[in-house]
Amino acid sequence: MSKDITKIGIFIALAMAFGYLEVLIPFSFGIPGVKLGVANIVVVTGLFLLKPGEVFTVSILRIMMMGFLFGNGISILYSLAGGLLSFVVMLILKKTKVFSITGISVAGGVFHNLGQIMAAALILHNRILFYYLPVLIIAGVITGSLIGLLSDRVVKTLRLQDFDVL
Amino acid sequence: MNKKDIMLMITMLLIAGVCYLISNLTRNENGNQVKVSVDGKIYGTYPLYEDREIDIKTDKGNNVIVICDGSVSVKNADCKDKYCVKQGHVSKKNESIICLPHKLVVEITGKNEADKAIDSIAK
Structure with a gap:
């Protein structure tokens, strides 16, 4: 039990460190609001190294804590919508065992953006946001594949080293 | 992969x-009209081909919208991220500028009679 808590703690700390890195140095793609989301490496990696419930805890707590530190009430809502949707989609895709970690991450990236735009459309009571959909899908594919390739390396390295904490 | x-x-x-x-x-x-809405409610509609500056003050914050030469942009805003200013100019129908922190949506609409008919039925 305490081992599990430690594990979750390490993952959350890592995700927050990555998140903070991105606050300091934004990896932007020239489109307003689109960012790489380095912290998602931790969530994607976690999907392959932790139990689903643990990854869920990591994902939610990271969003809440980053939101309280650097964001505001509304930004937490957007992040939660994106984070939850992408988590559910990635978990389902992982269970089907069709795609590798990169494919799962790509789907995660796309649905992260989709979740955020749905939250924004609900909050603003405006459907016009869906005109941004094509841009956000493409952005999701690009960021998702980058995060996926990085996570793939991380998972392989950790497994090679028999990382016994996990 | x-x-x-x-x-x-x-x-x-x-x-x-x-x-x-x-x-x-x-x-x-x-498009030929600029529709400004805050928090889902219409704040005002303005013709696209009349140059003007609109100062929008709500309890969430201020945005200055500029209509000039048939295109719209947000010149100034006191929101944190300033994405609305960075989004630049829009001029075509259904294009929009959005300021999430202020729940502000600036969209370009066509003055379409059919749309109006639907609106009046919905009321």
């Missing part, structure tokens, strides 16, 4: 392409 991953990426990009085409077909025509 395996073949199926690449298939997934291509499918996603195709979906994006189709979405882009669909939205492009509907935005081909030029």
Whole structure:
């Protein structure tokens, strides 16, 4: 039990460190609001190294804590919508065992953006946001594949080293 | 990365392409009105071809919208991220500028009689 808590703690700390890195140095793609989301490496990696419930805890707590530190009430809502949707989609895709970690991450990236735009459309009571959909899908594919390739390396390295904490 | 991953990426990009085409077909025509709404409620509608500056003050914050030469932009805003200012100019129908922190949406609409009819029925 305490081992599990430690594990979750390490993952959350890592995700927050990555998140903070991105606050300091934004990896932007020239489109307003689109960012790489380095912290998602931790969530994607976690999907392959932790139990689903643990990854869920990591994902939610990271969003809440980053939101309280650097964001505001509304930004937490957007992040939660994106984070939850992408988590559910990635978990389902992982269970089907069709795609590798990169494919799962790509789907995660796309649905992260989709979740955020749905939250924004609900909050603003405006459907016009869906005109941004094509841009956000493409952005999701690009960021998702980058995060996926990085996570793939991380998972392989950790497994090679028999990382016994996990 | 395996073949199926690449298939997934291509499918996603195709979906994006189709979405882009669909939205492009509907935005081909030029708009002639600027609709400003805050928190889902219409704040005001302005003609696109009359130059003016609109100062929008709500309890969430201020945005200065500029209509000039048939295009709209947000000149100034006191929101944190300033994405609305960075979004630049829009001029075609269904294009929009959005300021999430202030729940502000500036969109370009066509003055369409059919739309009005639907609105009045919905009321």
